Amino acid sequence: QVQLVESGGGLVQAGGSLRLSCAVSGRTFSRYGMAWFRQTPGKEREFVSTRTWSGDRTYYADSVKGRFTIVRDNAKNMVYLQMNSLKPEDTAVYYCAADRINGASMRAGDYDYWGQGTQVTVSS
Secondary structure (H helix, E strand, C coil): CCEEEEECCEEEECCCCEEEEEEEECCCHHHCEEEEEEECCCCCCEEEEEECCCCCCEEECCCCCCCEEEEEECCCCEEEEEECCCCHHHCEEEEEEEECCCCCCCCHHHCCEECCCEEEEEEC
8 A cells, every 4th residue: 555645735925935855654665656646625636746766757747847856766766856936826735646657748637646635825
């Protein structure tokens, strides 16, 4: 069984930075594609970023491109989302997700495992 646990969320002013962390348990973590999604009340879960296990494919949503960076440390079973130049519209619950197919998908339905989420609030 694979478990994902996010941390690092919080309250930050616009223009500030946060780094989210996702700790992954499971022997084959290094073969999973990993992604970050976010969700606000009443809306569908939104793709933020994904990275394959080897790093040969990395994608970002247009809304975060140039501001967010996904990093994975396969040796430590960790995935990070470095968020810079945060905006109030980045406020959401952020979820870490794992994909056994390692397909670098932008669709939430293609991910097999999810964390519990961490709240990010950006004040104006």
